[in-house]
Amino acid sequence: MKRETKRTGVFTRRALIVMGGQVTVLGVLGAKLYQVQIAEGARYATMADENRISARLIAPPRGRILDRFGQVVAGNRLNWRALLIAEQTDDVNGTLDALSRIVPLPDHERARIDREVKRHRRFIPVMVREFLTWDDMARIEVNAPDLPGIMVDVGTTRIYPYSDRLAHVVGYVAPPNDNDVTEDPMLSLPGIRVGRAGVEKYHDLDLRGRAGAVQLEVNAVGRVIRELDRQEGTQGKDIGLSIDADLQQAVLNRLGDESASAVVLDCRNGEVLAMASNPSFDPSLFNSGVSQAQWVEWTSNRRAPLINKSTAGVYAPGSTFKMAVALAGLESRSITPFDRINCPGYLDLGDTRFHCWSRYGHGSLDLRGGLKNSCDVFFYEVARRTGIDRIAAMSHRLGLGTELDIDIPGARTGLIPTREWRIGKGHYWNIGDTIVSGIGQGYIQVTPLQLATYCARLATGRVVQPHLTRTIGGVLQPGSNPEDWPQLGLPERMLHSVREGMWAVVNEQGGTAPLARLADPHVQLAGKTGSAQVRRVSRELRESGKFDSSKLPWEFRPHALFVAFAPYDAPRYALSVVVEHGNAGAGAAAPIARDIMADVLTRDPANRAEPPGAKVADRGIRGG
Amino acid sequence: MSDRRLIRETSFDLTGKLFRVSWLYVLLLCALAGVGYAALYSAAGGSPEPYATRHVMRFSFGLVLMLGIALVDIRFIARLAWPAYAASLALLVLVARMGHVGKGAQRWIELGGIQLQPSEMMKVALVLALASWFHRASWERMGNPLFLIPPIIAVLAPVGLILKEPNLGTAVITAMVGAVMFFGAGVRWWKFVLVAAPVPFAAKIGYGYLHDYQKARIDTFLNPESDPLGAGYNIIQSKIALGSGGMWGKGYLQGTQGHLNFLPEKQTDFIFTMIGEEFGLVGGLAVMGLLALIVLGGMLIALRCRNQFGRLVALGISFNFFMYVFVNIAMVMGAIPVGGVPLPLVSHGGSAMITVMIGFGLLMSAYVHRDVEFEDRRDAV
Structure with a gap:
């Protein structure tokens, strides 16, 4: 019994210890409860409010894109x-x-x-x-x-509304990817789209606007209980383009089935009035994701419908480059407008013979004659005298092979080779390379937009930059006045002799592009043809006399180019036409350029006043 | 005490036993279940469905079960101690092999349509088994270290199995209950120190064997704000809800956090948070007071028992209840890692309620039979 008593005693003592421990622990818990609920209570109460009030973003409608007369070219439905x-x-x-x-x-x-x-x-x-x-x-x-x-x-x-007619200019929108979302939380909203190409991409931020916010009371799984507050966002801004959508349609219609590009500029201020790239695609297909089959069809098509040939297609300028060579020669005084060069049909340089396009030669020519006949030997010689680096510098000034301020992403720079560039690639610069550069072949690559800009600069003597944006949110952007652009810095007489040559090409008996002549004799067009070889033609074949590029398979035929401005006496519009594998500039590109220019001059979009009232009337007349 | 009195008291009838039930203690349990009803009514957004009604039905069933067990002779229960332990251990092994996977852990087993959580039953069975073991131990034998080896194995085997389930919270509670039983039985202090000293090292090694979700719990416990939408979400939301309750609370059915579903598992593990949010510090302390009364009442019953088996059962059961309360409340206040331990008799959930009420039945049986004399070492084997 004594043992039993001892056991009981120990148990009692230890049970009391346990009870003491329990009371202590519960007391600590009570103190902790006091700390959480009272001492830090205010902090947690604030957090509780944040918890049940959640801000949600509301996407504003995307800004519209309008043409120069206010017609909607990208809108919302x-x-x-x-x-x-x-x-x-x-x-x-x-x-x-x-x-x-x-x-x-x-x-x-x-x-x-x-x-x-x-x-x-x-x-x-x-x-x-x-x-x-x-x-x-x-x-x-x-x-x-x-x-x-x-x-x-x-x-x-x-x-x-214009679907494929303006796809390359306007671009398209597509669902955002993960990278976009980290940059703007609004993009995580369902159904939102971001600009992926063209103006839609270039002006994406302006078009997108700022998201509005709505404060909602939500529960922990995010279900909305009620709306507490609402802040409207700012709507995306409308972008007004310099494009004339109807002219654009007409230009594309004229291009027909050709794989071609045509760019029309207001040559006084660089506004792009039409920029056509054929074939095209339906931009709305990107809205909900392009099907695999459609994508394969686009990317495997050798006419490359997805590529904006006007800004991202590069071509050798061919003979259209000769004005740049001429100006480089004139400015460096390696030639004068009156120097005559004899063309026997070829130029021998060391043991290499460079041919003129005319097998029998053009005889003795001055600059005007060289341009009019597009004599290759004449410009071989000018290039030889001037040197590639001066030609390259002049080309860059005129907008060739250099970056332009065009508001379309993905524009390519092209290339005008220089000695330095060639040596940087680990080669020597050969004098032969200079010779072929004189006629716009060899390494030279330019885009149709550059050609149109080049032509506009030749016509006006101002360093205009091609651009599409006229207004943002209704506010006129700088650049629509000719005075916004600096002078080219070339003496007017030099420019004049080159323009005169271009006039002769079209309007003089024996010029290379009689097909480009406008029907109205009071309005004259000055231009220059070009053909860009895509494959080297061997000397044997050429000398055999059997060579006929029009019999080549389509993809080996030369590209046909034409640049022009009009009216000759008071230049207003400049254009470039490139017909891929069109064979000869005079045959394939010049008539297209003529018809487009005639249409442009009739519509005269740059000169049309556009007060709101008149705008509506205009639209009615044009059937828009 | 006289022999006459002993005889009378060991042979009392059913009515006599009913009179010996501590009805005050039963009332405390009913009050706690009433708190549970009110909280679950609120958790359902002011509706008896789906939690509160079923809670009352379960509690009523549990109450009947408890009183039934309370009337069973404690000496008969003592004889069932080791069979119950063996059965629970077998169930634990079974659940390890083919348990229902709930919340990433194998904890449940289906037996005839009833979901069982063998680890919960194990705790009760372990209390009985250890009480039985130490009951027959004379004071001298308690000093023999070899005598302590079988009960240590009896504790470690289920703890290991529960750890493997894996259910860290229940394993720790089981080990603690076992330790308190050893303590009450009179095992010397220094022996506890000897066993406890290597625990930190074992814990460090054991951490490497933990499941990722258990590591995450410990990690987020140490820094809950590090992952506010992930593993730390529950703790932070719970603290926000508690903190926004303040002194007097937002009023019954007025808690925003719980009703807006920010509070995770508000009807089960985080029911105390709801109470704290709606009734404030005052309500929270009141409920804690009620819980303390039940714990200490159980301890008083242990002190009142005149046989070692009853004492140890009452100690083990009330300490188990205390551990539930401690882990749950400490967890919702972010003081210890989230352990998936409900607040007994308040949280929604059937299996836990039944095992808790079985435990209270045993406790009450110990009280009803507080004065019975065991025929030493024959009854209690």
Whole structure:
């Protein structure tokens, strides 16, 4: 019994110790509760408010893109769409099956929806189908009880009234990728689009606007309980382009089926009035993602419909380059307008013979004659006397092979070779390279936009930069006045002798481009043809006399080029036409250039006053 | 005490036993369950469905079960101690092999439509087994280290299995309950020190074997704000809810955090947070007071028992309850890592309620039979 008593005693003592420990622990917990609820209570209470008030962004409508007369070339249209909120249905697949009995859901769409449902939290709506018709919507609403989790709402979608006619200029929008989203949280909203090409990309930030915010009371899974406050965002700004959309249509129509580019500039201020690249594509296809088949078709097409040939296509300028060579020669005084050079049909340099395009030669020519006949030997000799570096410097001044301030992303620079460039590549510069550069062949590469700019600078003597943006949010941007642009710094007489040569090419008996002559004798066009070889022609073949480039397979035929400005006596418009594999500039490009220029002069978009009233009337007359 | 009295008291009838039940203690339990009803009513957004009604039904069932067990002779229970332990251990092994995977852990087992959590049953069975073991131990045998080896194994085997499930919280609670049983039985202080000293080192090594989600719990416990939307979310949200309650709370059914679903698992593990948000510090302390009364009441029962088995059972059961309370409340206040431990009789959940009420039944049985004399070393083997 004594042992029992001892055991009891120990237990009692230790039980009391345990009880003491328990009371202490509970006391500490009580103190901790005091600390959390009272001492730090204010801090946590603030956090509680943040917790249930959540700011949501509302996407403003994207700014429109307008042509110079205010016609919408990229706008917004209401877009009825079906969204799926995964947390509101027990069976996502069942719901989608039921929905696909109402509106068809192709397999690749189902796969995309599955992916997005898995990626997002379950309360975030996932786009199931866009562009619902009224009938589809009615049928979805009627069947709503069988479609748990499906919600119909309205967003906006981008529309391009001119579709493929302006695709390369306006560009297109596409769903943002992950990189975009980190940069602007607004882009995580469903259905939002970012500019991916053209003006849509260049002015993306202005067009996008700033997101509005709405303060919502939400629960922890993000479901909205009620709206507390709303702040409207700023709408995206409208961008006014210098493009004349109707002229653009006409230009593209004139290009027909050719794989070609045509650029029309207001040569006094560099405004781009038309920039056509053929063939083109439908920009709205990018809106909801391009199908694999469509993409393969575009990228495998050798006429490259996705590439804006006007800014991203590079071609040897051929004989259109001769004005630059001439000016380089004139400025460096290696020739004068009156120096005569004899053309026997070839130029021998060491043991290499460079041929003129005319086998029999042009005889003795001055500068005007050299341009008029597009004599190769004449410009071989000018180039030889002037040297490549001076030619390159002059070309850059005139806008060739140099970066232009065009507001379209992805424009290429082209190339005018220099000694330094060649040596940098680990080669020597051969005098022969200078000779072929004299006729715009060899390493020289330029874009059609550069050619048009070059022509505009020749015509006006001002360093105009081609540009598309006239207004942002209705505010006129600098650059629409000729005085905004500096002088080229070349004496007027030098420019004049070159322009005179260009006039002779078209308007004088024996010029190389009689087809470019305008029907109205009071308005004269000055221009220059060019052909750019895409494959070297061997001497034997050329001398055999059997060579006929028009019999070559399409992709080996030379490109046909033409640059022009008009009217000759008071230059207003400059243009370049490049017909890929069109064979000869005089035959393929010159007539197109003539018709386009005639059309431009008739429309005279640069001179049209555009007060609001007159604008409407104009549109009526033109049937727009 | 006289022999006459002993005989009378060992042979009392059913009515006599009912009179010996501590109805005050039963009332405390009912009050706690009532707090649970009110909190679950609020957790459901002011509705008895889906939690509160079922809570009351479970508690009623548990209460009947508890009183039934309370009337069972403690000496009979003592005989069932080791069979119950063996059965629980077998279930633990079973759950390790084919358990239902819930929340990333194998903890549940289905037996005839009832979901069981063998680790919960194990704790009760372990209390019984250890009480039985130490009951028959004379004071002299307690001093023999070899005598302590079987009960140590009896503790470590289930602890290891529960760790493997993996359920860190329950494993720690089980080990603590076992340790307190050893303590109450009179194992010397220095022996505890000897066992406890290597624990920090073992913990460091053991950390490497933990599951990622357990490591994450420990890591986010150390710095919950490091991952506010991930693993630390529960703790931060719970503290926000508690803190926004202030002194008097936002009022019943007025808690914004809970009702807006910021509070995770508000009807189970985080029910105390809801109470703290709606009733403030005052309400939280009141509930803690009630819990303390139940814990200390259990300890008083242990002190009142005149047989070692009853004492140790009452000690083990009330300490187990205390550990539940401590882990749960410390967890929702962010004082210890989140452990998935409910607040007994308040949280929503069937299996835990039943095992807790079985435990209280044993506790009450110890109280009802507080004066019975064991025929030493025959009954308690």
